[in-house]
Amino acid sequence: MKNSDSPTTNSAPTTTPALHMADVRKVYRMADSEVVALDHAELTVAGDEIVALVGPSGSGKTTLCSIAGGILAATEGSVTVGDEEISGYNDKQLTTFRQNQVGFVFQSVNLVPFLTARENLLVVDELGRRQGKPARERADRLLEELGLTDRSKNLPSQLSGGQKQRVAIGRALMNEPKLVLFDEPTSALDTELGTQVMELIRSEMKSRGTAAVVVTHDERITEYCDRTVHIIDGVLAA
């Protein structure tokens, strides 16, 4: 499934946006200089929108993603995910926020190597809400939806690349996040597999009405997203 009628500019959302970044700056201070990793970034992602964030290495994509996901705190500006303003959060509050509101699919280390597929989904619950049975039921449902029921007891080393990515997607959806951040989700996959994964990402996000930001340097991935935002040297293209 590919993007068919995507708006090319930031349109005003009619419902609460999943992400709203206003005038966000991230500055790293060195001994006698400073590095501006993100400069006056303005970005709004609608409640069920999939946005591709494209830029070369060092352009600030990861910094933007980290701030949106509550991993890094912005130096200036405001960041709101759903209806939660996280700009002034301390480390403890950001950790709780990440447990409950955001999902991540990472580029490299995604899964805990000594946990089964099912346990990799449940680790989110063990680290956060500790709901127990409801979490286990949700994990089983997600595995079924992702076509992994018969692999639920397999370790990551026993899964293919595509299956691992599906488990990572399931893990990202476990806490019913408002926003899922994908960091180069297809970089380690061949073209065919990458296509399958992107189709899965789009169908899963859309079926749940969950917003996503897909960080990539691969322009082909943008076909699966509603909108593409370019970033160069920490500045989002208008």
Added chain:
Amino acid sequence: MKLALRELTRRPGRFVTATLILTLIAVLLMFLGGLLDGLTRSATGAIRAQDADAIVYSEASQAAFLRSRIEPSTRAEIDSLSGVTETGGLGVVQLGARVPGNGPRDLANVAVWGYELAPDGVPNPPAPGQAWADEILKADNIEIGDELLVGPARSPITVIGWVSNTSYNGQGGLWTDVDTWRSVLAANRPDAVLAEGVFQSLVVRAEAGADVVAEINLAVGDEVIALTIPDAINEIPGVTEQQTTFNQILGVTVVIALVVIALFFALLTIERTALYGMLKAIGARSRTIFAGLVAQAIVVTLIAAAIAGLLVIVLDLLIPPGSIPLYISLTRIIISIVLLLFAAVIGCAFSLRRVLHVDPASALGSSQ
């Protein structure tokens, strides 16, 4: 913590090296502790066994039996004190004994005791010329009925039964009546012979709650020194020095365990930096990750300690009694386990800083 314990069960091979090294260290710790306990028991058994509230030596003797003299008049004064219920004379001479069937140079080291009040586990004084023998003397091929020839004067003493844990300065006790002890002393140590009624020391029993040590030191402190049993044990020459030396060695061993654990878990933490970054990104707190590390260290240490405990118990059973002064007790094993667990927790603490500094942004690639 669940995560950390799952890693232990799913990837036990990762922890085998550390467990092996810790097992060896635990064996060393327990064995050294057992040696310390055995040496201490072997040196102090006769004093520990005294069923008394105080032991009295002469003031200038520095609590050494051979230098001590308690005159009858002093004893009478002590007897008259309000808290004192009874006193008993006690004396010892340490000699070599010829054992039937052993070679002429293969002497058994014995401590011949003369006593009036029976220590714990020792029957009342036997008939003249007889003795209750400490069972460590079995290692010298001594049997009940053997007539030992004690000292250069070859004083005859017949063994009529066994007692245990009554050795003194590493020498097995021969518990005889006072007359036999005096005659052995006179025949073999004429320089140390004592007049009738004079003893090297007194054991004192007191009424419940009476501070008889203070009473005696107050009443006749210019002539004698009264000590509690624990204090008297510490005064035995070499005991305190031995304990200090061994405890220092045990302390160094614990430090080695701490270093091993610190190094192992530091390496493990470095190896897992990427994994910790990912876990932190999805919401793991540093304290959760650190608690997992500590849990792993504790489990590994407990497994090592359990194996070591079994090994030293087996070792203790295999070592012939009396050959080396090894005493393995549950208390010593538990103390060793507690020390190792302490080392495990402190050793892990060296990884805390590294865990705290793992950047969750690293899971998303460069943090800049």
